[in-house]
Amino acid sequence: MGQVRPRTTLLAGLVLGGSLALAYLLAGPLTLFPGLLVWAWLLRRRPRLIATAGGLIGFGAIWVLLIGRASWACATDPSCVQPSVTVLWLAIGAAFLASGVVLGLASRGQVPHG
Numbered sequence: 001m002g003q004v005r006p007r008t009t010l011l012a013g014l015v016l017g018g019s020l021a022l023a024y025l026l027a028g029p030l031t032l033f034p035g036l037l038v039w040a041w042l043l044r045r046r047p048r049l050i051a052t053a054g055g056l057i058g059f060g061a062i063w064v065l066l067i068g069r070a071s072w073a074c075a076t077d078p079s080c081v082q083p084s085v086t087v088l089w090l091a092i093g094a095a096f097l098a099s100g101v102v103l104g105l106a107s108r109g110q111v112p113h114g
Contacts, residue, residue: 013054021062049107060097
């Protein structure tokens with residue numbers, strides 16, 4: 001198998017990471033094992049760091065967007081009761097997103113452009 005272009009690998013990581021976050025938020029722990037398979041697949045892609053960075057960015061971005069959107073909708077509805085851990089869940093998503101950005105920036109010098 002030849003080396004895939006970095007942009008293609010990044011895009012695959014973004015899509016898979018975002019899909020995984022959406023699946024986890026909708027189905028919960030049922031997606032744990034399939035999610036681990038997705039992360040393992042991303043770690044086998046070449047360039048590895050770009051694929052993993054894309055997965056982390058996609059996962060974190062969707063996680064923050066969906067939980068943030070739900071929190072915003074709940075904040076404007078007086079009948080909505082919001083769990084007290086929302087800030088923690090947003091922080092977890094932000095940590096995934098930031099980790100992906102840092103990993104992506106760190107891998108820029110290790111990837112041949114093309």
